[in-house]
Amino acid sequence: MKPTPFIQICDLEKSFPLKRGLFAHLYQQQGYKNPHVHALNGINLSIEKGEALCVVGETGCGKSTLARVLMGLIAPSKGQIYYQGQRIDNLTHNERMPFRKSMQMIFQNPYTSLNPRMTIFQTLSEPVSFHNAKLTKEQVDDKVAELMLSVDLNPDLSDAYPHEFSGGQRQRISIARALSVDPDFIVADEPLASLDVSVQAQVLNLMKDKQQQHNLTYLFITHDLTVVKHFANRVVVMYLGQVCEIADANTLFTQAKHPYTQALISAIPRLDNNAITPIKLAGEVPTPLHKPTGCAFQARCHYANDRCRNEVPIPMQIDVSTLIACHAVEEERL
Ligand SMILES: Nc1ncnc2c1ncn2[C@@H]1O[C@H](COP(=O)(O)OP(=O)(O)O)[C@@H](O)[C@H]1O
Ligand code: SF4
Ligand SMILES: [Mg+2]
Secondary structure: OOOOOOOEEEEEEEEEEEHHHHHHHHHHHOOOHHHHHHHEEEEEEEEEOOEEEEOOOOOOOOOOHHHHHHHOOOOOOOEEEEOOOOOOOOHHHHHHHHHHEEEEEEEEHHHHHHOOOOOOOHHHHHHHHHHOOOOOHHHHHHHHHHHHHOOOOOOHHOOHHHHHHHHHHHHHHHHHHHHOOOOEEEEOOOOOOOHHHHHOOOOOOOHHHHHHHHOOEEEEEEEHHHHHHHHHEEEEEEEEEEEEEEEHHHHHHHHHHOOHHHHHHHHHOOOOOOOOOOOOOOOOOOOOOOOOOOOOOOOOOOOOOOHHHHOOOOEEEOOOOOOOOOOHHHHHHH
16 A cells, blocks of 8 residues: 655645736736636645655746645645645644644745844744743743754844844744744745855755754745755646646756756756757746646647647656656657
């Protein structure tokens, strides 16, 4: 019997009603009564304990929506999420509480994700006290000092406010806050994107160290494939709310098969002289207002044919660890 996945996501969909703005107006003029943005269109994914699973894809492909639905910050429109076999997407606020401790999120922007009116001590001690009501004041103080040290911050600075720290230091405080409740699973939504390149590696290494020290499982969202190379065990490539390819990181970088993955990988800046010519993608990611009739990537794909325009490709198991949704791969014409 197959072991229960640590986290399982089944047929997950999320659409947002489009109420205001130019698009809403234009669509209503065209007779669409109730236009929706289809941010997630049937995501199936399992995450194994202890792995660092990276999710990549261009802006607008649904990465943050996936993170927010997974964390219970917004409700899915359809589908289920299981945490160690227990369904969690339909829980009430109170029922969700035990999972809030196990599942933590690190946001993209450490300038907005920390409360500017709370000192670092308050930021870190609040979740510690909330989830461990029995701890004495001294034990909470010790835990805060320990957390600060664990992310290379001087505990003497615990009375300072977020604005007194640099971006990299603030993101380390966010990591400490996430770790403060001893989670099993961390969702990090582009945690390096707003940091200087010089501190990105520092924060990335810190997150990697924490994974090993605490046996953490990560869902790490990024659009930077160089980061993926350093961090991921496995990679999910998303396009317009769908999964294009799931593969081990090594396989993905050496033998990506999906045309979209190939284009992303060919665009990674390389230092050697034999740089692969980047595959040019025509146009931008379309706005996900309609569910596509065929492959979501068809308008930008060099291999699209009639089947691609009419039939949605179903993710297909290529080998033990690789899953690809592409007719051309299935037809072996790539
Ligand atoms: N609250 C919302 N209301 C309406 N549309 C939204 C909302 N959140 C996200 N979207 C839309 O859903 C799509 C996916 O967005 P997002 O998940 O933020 O993508 P990513 O993180 O990959 O850039 C985008 O077209 C975005 O405009
Ligand atoms: S299904 Fe067709 S359009 Fe989509 S990626 Fe494959 S070849 Fe391109
Ligand atoms: Mg995002």
